[in-house]
Amino acid sequence: MKNKSYCSLLSFSAVLMLAFLSSCSAQKKNDVLANPWKVKQQIEKSVIVPVFKKQTYNIVDFGAKSGGIDNNSEAFKKAIAACTENGGGKVIVPAGKFLTGPIHLDNNVNLHLEDGAEILFSTKSSDYPLVKTTFEGTECMNHSPLIYAYNKKNIAVTGKGILNGQADNDNWWYWCGAKQYGWKEGRGNQNDPQNRIRLVESGEQNVPVEQRIFGEGSYLRPNFIEFHTCTDALIKDVKIINAPFWVIHPMKSTNVTVDGVTVESHGPNNDGCDPEYSKNVIIKNCTFNTGDDCIAIKSGKDGDGRRVAMKSENIIVKDCMMLDGHGGVVMGSEMTGGIKNVFVENCKMDSPNLDRAIRIKSNSRRGGIVENVFVRNIEVGQVKEAVLRINMFYNVYGNQTGNFIPQVKNVILENVKVKNGGKFGVLAQGYKELPIDNVVLKNVTIDKVGKAYSIENVTNIQFINTTINGEKVESPK
Missing domain, CATH: 2.160.20.10 (Single-stranded right-handed beta-helix, Pectin lyase-like)
Known part of the structure; x- marks a missing residue:
């Protein structure tokens, strides 16, 4: 009886420990979303800059x-x-x-x-x-x-x-x-x-x-x-x-x-x-x-990316100027290993030959996940196609379909001003099986844009204090 009670106590303790570890893991994951710019500062402090004789x-x-x-x-x-x-x-x-x-x-x-x-x-x-x-x-x-x-x-x-x-x-x-x-x-x-x-x-x-x-x-x-x-x-x-x-x-x-x-x-x-x-x-x-692309964050392609299985993570872009380019800050299309924790702040983007400001691109041959993209304090003069472009059906070199559906979640734009937004404020296309999730535009102003947004298979998209062509935009229901 004593042994049985003792074993039960051990089992209960193990369950508590697993619950605690799981809670800590979840808390750690949520820390980035709760205070991304504090995480960004921690990353900056950890980066070692070379010193030479x-x-x-x-x-x-x-x-x-x-x-x-x-x-x-x-x-x-x-x-x-x-x-x-x-x-x-x-x-x-x-x-x-x-x-x-x-x-x-x-x-x-x-x-x-x-x-x-x-x-x-x-x-x-x-x-x-x-x-x-x-x-x-x-x-x-x-x-x-x-x-x-x-x-x-x-x-x-x-x-x-x-x-x-x-x-x-x-x-x-x-x-x-x-x-x-x-x-x-x-x-x-x-x-x-x-x-x-x-x-x-x-x-x-x-x-x-x-x-x-x-x-x-x-x-x-x-x-x-x-x-x-x-x-x-x-x-x-x-x-x-x-x-x-x-x-x-x-x-x-x-x-x-x-x-x-x-x-x-x-x-x-x-x-x-x-x-x-x-x-x-x-x-x-x-x-x-x-x-x-001015900046393109990548993590391998297709089968070779799955072999290496290594993320690109903790990427900081700040105080930069983007002129001509297919995109200002881009993730993909070679993103099979995954991309995590991208911070973009205090940048200026402006050119009649700049197609998009922020872009994420993949397809079902590439697969991969992009998560936790934080953008703030961006000034955009002119872009051709879209301020934010998320394309999970990116096609180059012919047929690029497969069985690896890409995933995008947690893309947050804050304090962004755009003078000439091109065709779309947000242009996003995801998969029905795995929709793009949690896209937020907060304190964003976009002028001279053809259409506020065009979205397909996107869940939890929010427009908070965002105006496009002078009108406040409500979040889709």
Whole structure:
């Protein structure tokens, strides 16, 4: 009898403990919704910004020659090697034009461009060796990004100089296969079945990444700056122009700060900044003028995204200017691993060539979940299509349907002013089986917009103190 009572007591205690843990877990989840901007501040405090020794290593002292004619790859390699071997510091690029192939950073190295410095990157694809990278959300072995770091810590690219990818309709861009970017019959492009399609299939078939060999002849353009599996990284103040593909790409990285950077690049897929599978990323004081999304948060694509199964989370965007682009701050379409806790504040967005302010896009082949998106204090001059666009039927490269219904919940816009809202204030389309849930517009003013909203399969959408075209908008019932 004593043992039975004792066992009952233990069982009751276990139940209480489980209930307590469950309550704590639920409370933790609700904390973000209850006070998102406090959570944002906590994230900011946790992000480690790299610090470097005062020692400097001028690339000229390692044989670099300005003028934009001599290839200075070896000088960059030697300077970076000396820097990291001696405990780190700054690798200095002085005023002048310096041509080079890809630059691979190492631990404790700050690549610093002085005012008047310009790094010109080679347009010869053969100069870019195979490395572990990614193309449109699928991992592979492909051409090295122009600036690359793999599994490094405490790294940076800083200074007032220019990073020039030299991409144009004759170099890199035509690889996309579009005539507007220089492609014509007889030129290779990514759409050959042996190129991009083969890569996507390798992801679906779970081929080991090391066996997904692309590079020369595959026409998959490299990213400009990629920090892959890195911790404590910084990009500050530089101007980046003429990128082959995605511009700034933190990949599987933690504690990344992008501060005061200007991106001007209008080529195909020229997203300004694409955090992917990354955590604790701060993008601030930047200007984006791009050929694709200004900022696009990603987490892998389709089968390969399900293999990696890693969220992008704790992404902060603040005090930025978005000009041309498909979207100001975008989540997707490569979002299979999920996106969580995105904070956007004090940004300005304005251009006749800016399609949307906030955009979320996926489809039933991608799947994935986007949850907890908080936007406040945004000024929008002009957008073409919509202020908020949520599209769960995003279609590119043909049929993109499957059995993985994407989910979106908790999207909160507050204190947003729009002068010219384009076609829709809110344009959202979800699935009947899994509707978009909990969309809130609070203290939002949108003028010169065609229609207040067009929604399908959206639950719990609220308009609180929101006016569109001068009239207060009531929440749909």
